[in-house]
Amino acid sequence: MSKLPLWLRIGGNSAASLVLGFLVLPILAVVPASFNKASFIYLPPRAYSGVWYERFLEDAEWRTSLLNSLQVAVLATAIAVVLGTLAAIGLRRLEGRWRAGITALFLAPMIVPVVVTAVALYRSALDVGLSGSILGMSLGHMILALPFVVINVGIALRGVDENWLKAASGLGGGPWTVFRTITLPNITPGIVGGAVFSFITSFDEVVVAVFLAGYSNKTLPVKIWESIRLEFTPVIAVAATMMIVLAIVLFAVAQLVSSGRETPTK
Amino acid sequence: MKNTGLPLRLEGVSKRYGKYTALTPTDLTVAAGEFLTLLGPSGSGKTTLLNLIAGYLEPMSGTIEIGSRDVTRLPARQRNIGMVFQSYALFPHMTVGQNIGYGLAVRGVSKAESTRRVSEVLSLMRLEGYADRPIQKMSGGQQQRVALARALVIEPDVLLMDEPLSALDKQLRRTVQLELRRLHQEHGRTTIYVTHDQEEALVLSDRIAVMDQGRIQQLGTVDDIYDRPANAFVAGFIGESNLLPVKVNAVAEGKATTEVEAFRRTIVAPAAPGVEAGQTARLLLRPEHLLLNETDDGVPAEIIEAVYLGELSQYGLALESGQVLTARRITDRSLRTGMKVSLSWDPGHARVVPEN
Ligand SMILES: Nc1ncnc2c1ncn2[C@@H]1O[C@H](COP(=O)(O)OP(=O)(O)OP(=O)(O)O)[C@@H](O)[C@H]1O
Ligand SMILES: [Mg+2]
Numbered sequence: 026m027s028k029l030p031l032w033l034r035i036g037g038n039s040a041a042s043l044v045l046g047f048l049v050l051p052i053l054a055v056v057p058a059s060f061n062k063a064s065f066i067y068l069p070p071r072a073y074s075g076v077w078y079e080r081f082l083e084d085a086e087w088r089t090s091l092l093n094s095l096q097v098a099v100l101a102t103a104i105a106v107v108l109g110t111l112a113a114i115g116l117r118r119l120e121g122r123w124r125a126g127i128t129a130l131f132l133a134p135m136i137v138p139v140v141v142t143a144v145a146l147y148r149s150a151l152d153v154g155l156s157g158s159i160l161g162m163s164l165g166h167m168i169l170a171l172p173f174v175v176i177n178v179g180i181a182l183r184g185v186d187e188n189w190l191k192a193a194s195g196l197g198g199g200p201w202t203v204f205r206t207i208t209l210p211n212i213t214p215g216i217v218g219g220a221v222f223s224f225i226t227s228f229d230e231v232v233v234a235v236f237l238a239g240y241s242n243k244t245l246p247v248k249i250w251e252s253i254r255l256e257f258t259p260v261i262a263v264a265a266t267m268m269i270v271l272a273i274v275l276f277a278v279a280q281l282v283s284s285g286r287e288t289p290t291k
Numbered sequence: 292m293k294n295t296g297l298p299l300r301l302e303g304v305s306k307r308y309g310k311y312t313a314l315t316p317t318d319l320t321v322a323a324g325e326f327l328t329l330l331g332p333s334g335s336g337k338t339t340l341l342n343l344i345a346g347y348l349e350p351m352s353g354t355i356e357i358g359s360r361d362v363t364r365l366p367a368r369q370r371n372i373g374m375v376f377q378s379y380a381l382f383p384h385m386t387v388g389q390n391i392g393y394g395l396a397v398r399g400v401s402k403a404e405s406t407r408r409v410s411e412v413l414s415l416m417r418l419e420g421y422a423d424r425p426i427q428k429m430s431g432g433q434q435q436r437v438a439l440a441r442a443l444v445i446e447p448d449v450l451l452m453d454e455p456l457s458a459l460d461k462q463l464r465r466t467v468q469l470e471l472r473r474l475h476q477e478h479g480r481t482t483i484y485v486t487h488d489q490e491e492a493l494v495l496s497d498r499i500a501v502m503d504q505g506r507i508q509q510l511g512t513v514d515d516i517y518d519r520p521a522n523a524f525v526a527g528f529i530g531e532s533n534l535l536p537v538k539v540n541a542v543a544e545g546k547a548t549t550e551v552e553a554f555r556r557t558i559v560a561p562a563a564p565g566v567e568a569g570q571t572a573r574l575l576l577r578p579e580h581l582l583l584n585e586t587d588d589g590v591p592a593e594i595i596e597a598v599y600l601g602e603l604s605q606y607g608l609a610l611e612s613g614q615v616l617t618a619r620r621i622t623d624r625s626l627r628t629g630m631k632v633s634l635s636w637d638p639g640h641a642r643v644v645p646e647n
Contacts, residue, residue: 188380191347195367195374196394196445206397210384 052269059262066259077259087260090248091267096159097234097244098227101166105223108167109174110216114208116175117182128175135172142168143236150237157239165233170223177222181215182208214283221279225272295324296480297358297448299344304353306339313339314505316352321449324479328492331502332528337485340502341451344483346370357448373442375452379434381426387437388413388422394445412444415474432463439471443478450482456491468494489529501525521563522645523573533581533616535574537643542568547643549574553614554590560641572643578605580640581618583626589633592616597628608634 029037054068062072081087112131116124134142146165147156155161185208193203231246238247249264301319305312314336321327329337342348344355346367354363362370381390388409395405413419416436421429429437435455442450456464472495475482486492492499493513500510501524509521520526523534537549540557547562551574558574566572582589583606595615596607604622609615616634626632 186378186380188376188378189382191345191367192374192376192380192441193382193393193397195345195347195370195372196397196441197368198393198397199368202397206393207382 055262055265055269059259059266061259061262064258066257066262077263081260081263084260086243087248087264090243090245091264093159093242094228094245097162097166098224100159100163101170101227102220102223104163104167105170105174106216106220109171109219109223110178110212112171113175113178113182116179128179131175132172134168139169139230139232143233146233147236156237157242159242162234162237162242162244163227165237166227166230167223169230169233170226173222173226174216174219177215177219178212179215181212181218185211217282218279221275224275228271229268296450296482298323299449299481299483300356301344302354302356304340304343304350304355306336306343306348307351312505314343317507319500319507319510321481321483323481326475326479326482326484326495326497328496328499329483329485329502330487330489330492330499330528331508333487335502336505337502338453339505341374341453341483341485344449345372345374345451371445371448373445373447373450375438375442375450375455377454377457379438379455379458381434381438381441383426385426386422387418387424387426387429390426390437391422391441391444393441398445408444412440415443415478416440431459432467435459435467436470439474448481450480451484452482453485454487455484457487464488464491471495501528503528519563519642520575520644522565522647523575524647526573526575526642526644531578531617531619533576533578534644535576535614535616537572537574539566539568539570539572539643542566547572549643553610553612555612556590558638558641560638560643562643563645565645566643570645572645575642575644576616576636577640578617578619580636581608581616581620582635582637583618583620583623583632585633586635587633589635592632592634594626594628594630594632597626608632610634 057069058066059077060073060075061067061070062074062076063070109131116128116131119127143165146161146168150156150161150165155164189207189211190203193207194200198206229246230244231250234244234247235250238244243251245264245268249261252258253261299319299321301317303316303318304314305316306314317340319340329340331337339348343350346362346365346369350363354361356362357370357372382393385393391412392405392409395408400408409422410419413422416439418433418436418440421433421437426434426437435458438455439452442452456467459467468491475495484492484495496513498510498512499516501508501516503524509516509525511519516525516529520529526532527534535551535553537551539547539549539562541548542562545561546559547566547568548557548559549572550557560574562572590610592608592610594606595609596605598605599622600619602622603619604626606618606620606626607615608618618634620626
């Protein structure tokens with residue numbers, strides 16, 4: 026590898042740091058903002074306190090919205106993981122032409138503008154009486170999350186040798202046993218990755234949620250969006266901080282699971 | 292664990308991929324305890340045949356019987372067949388012991404019994420003490436033995452191996468071949484073995500099936516196939532050969548009278564079944580059966596190349612017709628490039644075979 030001139034390396038690194046800074050710092054700014062003592066967001070805060078965290082937890086509407094978000098995200102993730110994994114396995118068995126077409130169909134929710142999906146879901150949800158329900162929002166988010174599972178599991182499946190499955194079934198394993206003992210352990214990192222993306226997709230999703238939330242079942246991002254139009258209080262920063270922390274924790278988990286797979290201990 | 296396995300019978304088994312015929316309707320009978328090798332060029336249908344027997348492919352026609360059981364419609368898991376894959380197909384997330392014990396575990400064999408049988412087969416394969424090793428930490432040769440152990444531990448009625456040694460280097464391959472032969476002699480069970488490697492086939496097999504273009508071209512012992520090839524493909528594929536185009540004038544009592552253009556002579560030689568008067572055929576002369584200067588009235592030829600291989604030498608011989616033959620003789624330093632020689636052969640060693 027040829028060494029770059031010093032000025033180029035310094036210049037390159039500085040540029041990269043700047044870009045990263047521009048991307049990340051505004052997001053991280055909400056963390057100190059959430060520890061303001063005053064009822065207005067000062068940056069940096071003039072005095073620190075955890076008072077807005079208390080306020081967040083005391084307020085029934087904020088609490089409910091957090092719980093709603095968690096419920097919706099868990100449900101959406103669970104359904105997306107099951108359906109997405111099945112879809113990925115099915116896609117792998119298809120012939121080339123069919124596979125490309127149907128894959129595109131599964132990935133469509135990632136490409137179609139979310140607001141279009143949201144309008145479509147809004148109409149359909151009204152028809153089947155799912156509008157304003159947790160289940161309705163979960164199903165909506167599930168559709169947005171599905172591509173992440175299909176992609177992640179699809180990639181993981183490429184690492185599963187067809188011959189392992191043949192060997193396992195030749196040794197006496199039925200289809201379910203072979204899936205459970207051979208396929209599943211080898212695609213777990215892909216499933217976990219897909220699940221994390223699904224969860225985060227749902228947890229911070231606002232467009233579909235606004236359309237489907239109704240009055241009583243607001244999710245956290247919907248509540249933030251509503252609040253921010255009324256007043257600019259540090260509680261919003263608290264809510265945002267919680268979302269960031271959750272995202273970081275989930276990505277860390279996904280990282281651990283996939284790196285733990287690649288280098289088996291012992 | 293002395294179990295010689297069961298006989299295997301295929302009748303009219305065929306396979307097509309779309310319009311492409313990978314296996315023409317094929318009959319094959321393998322005796323209990325026999326070691327049969329499928330030998331043939333790439334794409335000749337060896338793996339297809341093996342996969343049909345194992346139950347990984349469904350035949351378009353025909354029946355497959357193991358022992359007295361018709362398994363044609365049974366899924367692979369109900370056939371009790373052990374298969375060793377070219378790539379081994381070992382389960383990467385399991386230890387050596389778990390890999391070998393997999394077939395026992397899914398059959399609901401008890402833990403204790405499974406442990407006992409796994410350690411038994413480990414020692415049979417000279418892998419004692421490796422049970423708890425992750426599979427990735429085993430060398431190529433060790434993985435090959437684990438794959439074989441995994442197939443053997445379920446006591447299969449038939450053992451199938453698809454080019455199991457092709458991933459090993461040449462030296463290791465020799466060792467494992469001898470090991471396989473020892474295993475088969477001690478614990479012989481019905482085995483079908485696929486290889487590209489003629490020598491390997493000769494070392495291991497009771498019988499060899501030579502395949503080409505989705506068809507078993509000849510099935511027989513090593514001697515049958517080498518000395519009495521059924522057609523020009525088999526003659527050319529097994530060992531080295533000179534194959535000369537001939538026109539058949541007459542066939543009687545297993546001998547054909549043929550016009551050999553290259554020799555400008557008519558000769559009489561033993562003929563394979565399928566050689567018919569009035570048709571073209573091939574005359575097979577093995578390099579080691581050609582004689583130089585043993586008679587005066589042989590076919591005149593000129594030595595155009597002499598390669599010393601130690602005790603033996605290989606000679607390139609140009610006939611007056613322009614045809615070039617290869618001869619292999621005990622080294623004789625008086626034979627040099629450019630010399631004219633008289634070429635002959637023991638009439639019993641020539642053979643007329645159909646073109647295909
Ligand atoms: N799934 C498939 N679809 C279409 N054609 C196939 C398929 N599998 C095999 N074939 C074709 O069938 C023929 C026989 O294949 P097969 O794998 O049995 O050959 P082989 O004798 O095992 O060759 P090799 O020595 O290269 O392993 C080949 O021409 C191959 O291209
Ligand atoms: Mg093959």
